[in-house]
Amino acid sequence: MSILVTGATGKIGRHIVRELLAAEKDVLILTRYPQKVEPQPGLTVIQGDLTLPEGLSATLSRVEKAFLFPVLPAIGPFAEAARKAGVRRVVLFTGAWAAGLTERDLGSWVLPRYRAAEDALAGSGVPEWTVLRPAPFATNALWWAASIRDEGVVRLPYPDAVCPVIHEADIAASVVAALLGDGRHGARHTITGPALVSQAEQVAAIGEAIGRSLRVERIPAEQWRSDAERFLRPGIAGDLLREWSETARDPSTALPVLPAVTELTGRPARSFTRWAADHTADFAVV
Ligand SMILES: NC(=O)c1ccc[n+]([C@@H]2O[C@H](COP(=O)([O-])OP(=O)(O)OC[C@H]3O[C@@H](n4cnc5c(N)ncnc54)[C@H](OP(=O)(O)O)[C@@H]3O)[C@@H](O)[C@H]2O)c1
Numbered sequence: 001m002s003i004l005v006t007g008a009t010g011k012i013g014r015h016i017v018r019e020l021l022a023a024e025k026d027v028l029i030l031t032r033y034p035q036k037v038e039p040q041p042g043l044t045v046i047q048g049d050l051t052l053p054e055g056l057s058a059t060l061s062r063v064e065k066a067f068l069f070p071v072l073p074a075i076g077p078f079a080e081a082a083r084k085a086g087v088r089r090v091v092l093f094t095g096a097w098a099a100g101l102t103e104r105d106l107g108s109w110v111l112p113r114y115r116a117a118e119d120a121l122a123g124s125g126v127p128e129w130t131v132l133r134p135a136p137f138a139t140n141a142l143w144w145a146a147s148i149r150d151e152g153v154v155r156l157p158y159p160d161a162v163c164p165v166i167h168e169a170d171i172a173a174s175v176v177a178a179l180l181g182d183g184r185h186g187a188r189h190t191i192t193g194p195a196l197v198s199q200a201e202q203v204a205a206i207g208e209a210i211g212r213s214l215r216v217e218r219i220p221a222e223q224w225r226s227d228a229e230r231f232l233r234p235g236i237a238g239d240l241l242r243e244w245s246e247t248a249r250d251p252s253t254a255l256p257v258l259p260a261v262t263e264l265t266g267r268p269a270r271s272f273t274r275w276a277a278d279h280t281a282d283f284a285v286v
Contacts, residue, residue: 001062002063003063003179004028004030004087005017007067008031009036010069011168016175021041027044028045028063030048030059031045046059051071051073063082063087064087065179067092079121082124089127089185090124092121092130093131093171093175094118096133096190096192097114097239098118099188101190102253102254104246109235132175132191134166134191135163135164135191136163136166137165138165138168138272138275141165141202141206144206148214153215153216154199155219156200156203156217156218156219158199158248159199159203160198161198161199162248163243163254164255164256165202165272167274167275170191170269173265174261174264177265177266192257192269193261194257194261196254202272206276225238228240
């Protein structure tokens with residue numbers, strides 16, 4: 001029996017696949033674009049779309065465990081199809097906002113959407129389910145890559161906003177721990193990076209990693225919102241602006257640093273400095 005990885009071609013999923021292959025597991029990946037995937041021993045590529053779960057039953061009948069990428073409307077139908085096919089364990093990630101650890105998160109646009117997806121999995125009858133709720137991703141700093149490469153500048157409405165951003169490799173390692181380990185299921189784990197780090201500090205760490213002095217330019221929140229709404233849903237852009245303005249004013253209102261990555265994986269969470277060092281190619285002038 002195999003382990004199914006959805007989202008395998010993405011920033012987190014590729015680390016999950018690498019770790020599972022290193023553990024000598026048979027891995028099936030589901031992608032809409034199989035031509036994007038390099039063939040590897042132990043890896044089987046299936047073409048499919050999470051929003052079309054009726055096409056997934058033949059694949060799911062070969063699967064013992066699955067990692068489910070948060071294509072939110074697809075979670076309930078996928079979990080139902082997985083239960084029917086006899087999949088024993090499903091691991092899903094949503095986001096730390098779903099934990100409702102701050103007043104701000106309780107009123108967020110995204111919380112009811114993440115909770116509905118989590119509840120659909122928890123109530124599906126899949127025998128062993130686990131939800132991971134990652135802090136905002138360190139990879140959000142890739143939004144700055146073009147202006148760093150072209151101008152050496154990052155334009156931010158709240159440079160002092162702080163957050164325990166998480167390295168995508170730590171999200172992946174936590175997913176793998178939940179897939180392969182016991183005692184994690186039937187629970188929702190909020191996972192964070194190892195320290196609160198401000199956006200200005202993130203820019204400085206990227207500058208240090210690529211050996212360039214980078215400038216932060218403060219812009220009005222509404223300018224950021226109108227730029228961001230080209231690639232983010234308006235509800236998420238609003239949640240982010242609220243979080244940044246509050247944590248810039250009062251860092252004690254930030255999502256706290258939590259020990260779950262270490263508890264799940266047995267290793268400390270990677271720092272933002274490490275993330276910047278791992279991503280120099282994304283910011284390098286070519
Ligand atoms: N950014 C944050 O701070 C943050 C925090 C918490 C949670 N999140 C959540 O993280 C997700 C984005 O993560 P990311 O930026 O790391 O993703 P990403 O690297 O862009 O990867 C997206 C993956 O999703 C797969 N996918 C998308 N739609 C699919 C579909 N209909 N059927 C099958 N596969 C599909 C893609 O596979 P193919 O293209 O190969 O089919 C790809 O592998 C969002 O759901 C967001 O809500 C983000």
